[in-house]
Amino acid sequence: MSTIANSIFSPELAARFDKLATIYPVKRSALVPMLLYAQDEVGYVSEAVIQEVAQRLDLTDLDVRSVLSYYSMLRTKPAGKFNVQVCTNISCMLRGGYEILDHCKRRLGIENKQTTADGQFSLEEVECIGDCCAAPAMQVNYDFHDELTTAKVDEILNEYAAKDGK
Amino acid sequence: MPRLVSHPDEVIVLKRRFGQDATNIDRYIALDGYAAVQKAIAQGAEAMPGWIIDTMKASGLRGRGGAGFPTGMKWSFVPKTSAKPKYVLVNGDESEPGTCKDHVLFREDPHAIIEGAMIAGLAIGAKMGFIYLRGEYRYLLNIMERAVADAYARGFLGKNIFGSGIDFDIITQTGAGAYEVGEESALMESLEGKRGVPRIRPPFPAVVGLYGGPTIINNAETIANVPHILLMGGEAYARLGTERNGGTRLFGISGHVERPGVYELPMGYPLRKAIYEVAGGIRGGKELKAVVPGGASCPVLRADEIDIGLDFDQLAKAGSMLGSGGIVVLDETVSIVEFALRIIKFYQHESCGWCIPCREGTDWIKKTLTRVYEGGGAQKDIDTVQYIAENMMGRTFCPFGDAAAMPTLGFVKKFRKEFEEYIEGTKAGTPVMTKEHDLVEIL
Numbered sequence: 001m002s003t004i005a006n007s008i009f010s011p012e013l014a015a016r017f018d019k020l021a022t023i024y025p026v027k028r029s030a031l032v033p034m035l036l037y038a039q040d041e042v043g044y045v046s047e048a049v050i051q052e053v054a055q056r057l058d059l060t061d062l063d064v065r066s067v068l069s070y071y072s073m074l075r076t077k078p079a080g081k082f083n084v085q086v087c088t089n090i091s092c093m094l095r096g097g098y099e100i101l102d103h104c105k106r107r108l109g110i111e112n113k114q115t116t117a118d119g120q121f122s123l124e125e126v127e128c129i130g131d132c133c134a135a136p137a138m139q140v141n142y143d144f145h146d147e148l149t150t151a152k153v154d155e156i157l158n159e160y161a162a163k164d165g166k
Numbered sequence: 167m168p169r170l171v172s173h174p175d176e177v178i179v180l181k182r183r184f185g186q187d188a189t190n191i192d193r194y195i196a197l198d199g200y201a202a203v204q205k206a207i208a209q210g211a212e213a214m215p216g217w218i219i220d221t222m223k224a225s226g227l228r229g230r231g232g233a234g235f236p237t238g239m240k241w242s243f244v245p246k247t248s249a250k251p252k253y254v255l256v257n258g259d260e261s262e263p264g265t266c267k268d269h270v271l272f273r274e275d276p277h278a279i280i281e282g283a284m285i286a287g288l289a290i291g292a293k294m295g296f297i298y299l300r301g302e303y304r305y306l307l308n309i310m311e312r313a314v315a316d317a318y319a320r321g322f323l324g325k326n327i328f329g330s331g332i333d334f335d336i337i338t339q340t341g342a343g344a345y346e347v348g349e350e351s352a353l354m355e356s357l358e359g360k361r362g363v364p365r366i367r368p369p370f371p372a373v374v375g376l377y378g379g380p381t382i383i384n385n386a387e388t389i390a391n392v393p394h395i396l397l398m399g400g401e402a403y404a405r406l407g408t409e410r411n412g413g414t415r416l417f418g419i420s421g422h423v424e425r426p427g428v429y430e431l432p433m434g435y436p437l438r439k440a441i442y443e444v445a446g447g448i449r450g451g452k453e454l455k456a457v458v459p460g461g462a463s464c465p466v467l468r469a470d471e472i473d474i475g476l477d478f479d480q481l482a483k484a485g486s487m488l489g490s491g492g493i494v495v496l497d498e499t500v501s502i503v504e505f506a507l508r509i510i511k512f513y514q515h516e517s518c519g520w521c522i523p524c525r526e527g528t529d530w531i532k533k534t535l536t537r538v539y540e541g542g543g544a545q546k547d548i549d550t551v552q553y554i555a556e557n558m559m560g561r562t563f564c565p566f567g568d569a570a571a572m573p574t575l576g577f578v579k580k581f582r583k584e585f586e587e588y589i590e591g592t593k594a595g596t597p598v599m600t601k602e603h604d605l606v607e608i609l
Contacts, residue, residue, distance in 0.1 A: 024606075025251065025294070025377050026361035026377055028358060029358055029359050031360075032341065032359060032535045033339060033342075033343050034342050035342065035344045036301055036340055040448065044606075066361060067359065067360060067361055070344060070361040070518075071341070071343050071362075072304070072343035073342040073343030082383050090263050090508060090509065091264050091420035091494055094421040095420075095422075095510055096598075097478065126464075127512055127516065128261060128264070128345075128512075129302050130260050130263070131168060131269065132264050132265065132418055133168040133169075133171075133266050133418050133426045133427050135421075135429055142304035142305060143305070146167065146168075146303070
């Protein structure tokens with residue numbers, strides 16, 4: 001039983017959030033992880049997410065919004081089911097990161113920060129993701145893919161597209 | 167994920183358990199895991215904190231996040247008694263472009279980070295530690311959470327650790343995408359559930375840190391070194407490096423080299439050898455043009471400046487920094503104008519916006535360099551960029567302003583001729599960005 005009546009989250013996530021609100025010396029410390037985990041489940045930080053997280057942590061909606069707008073991984077609109085994040089920062093740039101980004105644009109038929117019409121893929125140019133020694137690199141949701149070539153990107157995107165069919 | 171690499175010149179301390187399934191707690195224990203914390207406890211409650219701090223001081227270990235502050239000294243600043251609880255904070259928000267060493271460390275040896283945090287807690291009298299990982303490192307957070315849960319299941323964490331009568335808890339935390347949160351005071355803000363905006367110092371974290379309590383905050387690699395140092399002895403660790411630069415460090419070599427990777431080299435190891443021997447030289451037999459020696463914020467070295475030892479003092483003497491140990495190698499094809507623009511684009515995007523010189527400075531340098539890059543530049547733009555960067559230096563509450571200004575100054579001073587030629591139209595290098603690459607960022 002969640003401490004929140006009519007939680008918008010799954011019972012598992014609600015239970016996790018119940019616990020998360022108790023482990024820190026100050027409850028508010030759960031805010032950033034809570035928003036990210038909520039986004040993982042809901043797809044984005046919706047109005048309903050903001051309200052419930054605020055309620056759980058005894059914050060105002062405005063407190064939550066203020067923090068939410070600071071962090072680049074948190075989004076207030078849905079992304080594709082598979083969010084393709086291509087790094088173009090220096091180490092990746094030197095080894096073809098921009099070529100990979102352009103290839104993803106062509107391949108998916110979308111621009112940076114757009115989502116395909118079927119909602120399956122979204123594309124984002126991101127700053128350094130900490131995979132510099134295996135550059136060029138990208139993440140699809142949280143999974144790392146690296147030492148990329150355009151051919152390897154095709155394979156990876158095909159795999160995700162096939163995954164969706166099941 | 168960065169693959170495991172090796173080279174005969176490596177001196178192995180931190181990498182001792184890499185590739186040996188040390189995420190498994192039994193394997194970690196079999197490889198001397200949790201022996202260092204027990205060795206510390208065996209000193210007896212009275213002697214233990216002093217023994218740990220003296221060992222750390224003797225090791226010559228300096229902060230691996232970038233600033234290179236002596237770790238033992240940092241710990242000694244924490245007051246012995248405090249009305250508020252004390253905390254240990256492990257900074258795993260690795261975000262400095264060119265840096266992926268903590269990535270490998272979290273994946274290969276998470277228990278070393280737990281054990282290091284425990285020892286730090288014993289040294290200062292903290293009962294709680296936090297391990298903060300950047301949000302993008304979710305799979306590493308999962309590994310870390312599993313390791314923490316295993317340590318609790320064995321009774322290594324929680325009440326009365328190893329019969330010491332001392333309690334120690336660890337909480338793992340995820341960020342959600344923000345370079346600035348790697349800065350120590352911004353990280354504490356983030357951990358308190360706020361925007362990652364830096365705090366004014368003094369007071370320093372050792373006195374007023376997380377939740378207002380005395381806090382030591384160290385980079386993940388710094389913390390992972392601690393158990394090794396306690397087992398081998400401070401002096402033995404110090405001897406591996408150079409004067410005032412104890413031990414080894416994880417250098418991530420990336421960019422235009424044949425064998426990029428995270429290599430563990432002794433402090434003071436020659437940069438030239440790191441590039442040409444350890445990392446296999448310049449890819450495709452091309453000529454070296456420049457090196458960013460320690461992550462994006464470190465001023466560039468020209469090809470004729472690489473006969474230098476990789477330690478904090480030698481790099482500082484050369485007008486650059488050892489930083490986070492991320493060595494980014496540029497071959498002759500790179501356009502320095504484009505590279506400088508890409509770096510400032512990053513800083514402009516990541517500035518938290520609190521200090522005006524940083525917020526406006528990064529934006530105006532980016533705008534000016536974009537104009538140059540797109541062919542509309544004038545020679546005076548080079549001076550303008552230099553002027554803006556010089557006026558950011560030392561004028562912000564956290565080191566971000568300097569971190570953005572310093573590489574910019576390095577590029578325009580050391581490669582001024584290339585900027586001049588670019589503006590004249592006799593282009594140098596092979597640009598890889600095009601106009602479609604969102605040079606004018608949509609915020």
